[in-house]
Amino acid sequence: MAANRRRIYLDYMASTPCDPNVVAVVVDCLTGEQGNPSSPHWAGEAAARAVEESRNQISEAIGCFAGEFAFTSGATESNNIALLGAARVLASAKNRIVTFATEHKAVLAPCEHLGKNGFEVVVCPVHSDGRADLALTAREITSDTAVVSVQLANNEIGTIQPVREIAQLAHAQGALVHVDAAQALGKLPVDVDDLDVDLMSFSAHKLYGPKGVGGLYVRGGLEGGILEPVAFGGGQEGSLRPGTENAPGIAGFGEAVRLCMSEMGTEAAAITTMRNLFEEILLNELPGVRINGALGNRLPGCSSLTIPGVDAEALIANLRDIALSSSSACTSGTPEPSHVLSAIGLNAADSYCTIRIGIGRFTTCSEIESAAEQIVGVARRIL
Numbered sequence: 001m002a003a004n005r006r007r008i009y010l011d012y013m014a015s016t017p018c019d020p021n022v023v024a025v026v027v028d029c030l031t032g033e034q035g036n037p038s039s040p041h042w043a044g045e046a047a048a049r050a051v052e053e054s055r056n057q058i059s060e061a062i063g064c065f066a067g068e069f070a071f072t073s074g075a076t077e078s079n080n081i082a083l084l085g086a087a088r089v090l091a092s093a094k095n096r097i098v099t100f101a102t103e104h105k106a107v108l109a110p111c112e113h114l115g116k117n118g119f120e121v122v123v124c125p126v127h128s129d130g131r132a133d134l135a136l137t138a139r140e141i142t143s144d145t146a147v148v149s150v151q152l153a154n155n156e157i158g159t160i161q162p163v164r165e166i167a168q169l170a171h172a173q174g175a176l177v178h179v180d181a182a183q184a185l186g187k188l189p190v191d192v193d194d195l196d197v198d199l200m201s202f203s204a205h206k207l208y209g210p211k212g213v214g215g216l217y218v219r220g221g222l223e224g225g226i227l228e229p230v231a232f233g234g235g236q237e238g239s240l241r242p243g244t245e246n247a248p249g250i251a252g253f254g255e256a257v258r259l260c261m262s263e264m265g266t267e268a269a270a271i272t273t274m275r276n277l278f279e280e281i282l283l284n285e286l287p288g289v290r291i292n293g294a295l296g297n298r299l300p301g302c303s304s305l306t307i308p309g310v311d312a313e314a315l316i317a318n319l320r321d322i323a324l325s326s327s328s329a330c331t332s333g334t335p336e337p338s339h340v341l342s343a344i345g346l347n348a349a350d351s352y353c354t355i356r357i358g359i360g361r362f363t364t365c366s367e368i369e370s371a372a373e374q375i376v377g378v379a380r381r382i383l
Helices: 020-031 042-062 075-090 105-115 134-140 163-172 247-285 312-317 339-343 365-382
Strands: 069-072 096-100 120-124 145-151 176-180 199-203 214-218 290-292 302-306 354-358
Touching: 020 247, 042 069, 042 247, 069 075, 075 105, 075 145, 075 176, 075 199, 075 214, 096 105, 105 120, 105 145, 120 134, 134 163, 145 163, 163 176, 247 302, 247 365, 312 354, 312 365
Parallel strands: 096 120, 096 145, 145 176, 176 199
Antiparallel strands: 069 214, 199 214, 290 302, 302 354
16 A cells, blocks of 8 residues: 555444553553452452453443343354343243344344244344334234344444334233344443343444453343353353453453443534535435435444445445445355345345445544545446
8 A cells, every 4th residue: 555545444333443542451451460350369359350340330331230241252142142041041931032134143143043943033024224113023022922132223224223112012022122232332322221121232342442352231130040051161250151251351341331431422423424424425426326224313323325336345346445344244255135235125236236334433524525535436437
């Protein structure tokens, strides 16, 4: 890359850059006391304090008790523990799992596994903006339903789901409610009591924290009985996630959440302004551009845009200094169209012409203008 060319990162939905303040906390933990948090001596106690301080920070942010929050390696593991663990508890009484067509593969895959092991899995369709169809959902949640799993905010189109209303439907039938909140925490207010959910999954690297650490909220406590462990070992994290805790990563997770809580209001407004600027430029400069998702009810920094006639992979290949994506990072490289875009009614041709932009804390207006200008220029050449 030429020395005078600046790279622009617009893939915040896939992963956020680690905030420098978070890096400082992680480094301090790495270079400080090196004990195992389970060890009874002074070095272990120091590591344990770092873990518990973060647990308290995150629990306060989501409105739960510290004893209801377990640390994991990320939302994928949290989703698996929640779904498989709840299914094990409820298998003798209920055998139905209800979820939605736009869910992340980290939910759909364990649901598919349960479907191969005696459970009836119902994948509900969604409206064209990605929102759940509440009337249809109400019909699918029956007295046989063990768990209802729904994303709070979608990772491809940014649509925010009516979680509270879905939870009411589920609880009326005695079902547990699991929410994948990986994309929501730090960007939206998240309160487990207000949303009335039983299980909630999180990932630090979606909110300026380190990769490889996440969490799981469990209503009633980690040993309260609504989950059975799916892995076994030393008994850490209420035995739901055994293994030595990643104290430096956990410390960084706590700091990342603290920063997000203090900056959320002003940060969301600034990010929304940049997203709207980006979309306005593309809508004005390229014919037929369409924005996907619930336009009035989506994440501030997420923009999914279909540019008819412009193959997304070809566009991205010609934007060597701009990081953006054509779908979820977890499904990129697969030949099939995005399952999220298919679920909201896009045909294969339009799906292959759709890009996803993720804007965040370190994005600037000048970067947005430059990126939009470059995308328009390349798109016109392809057209």
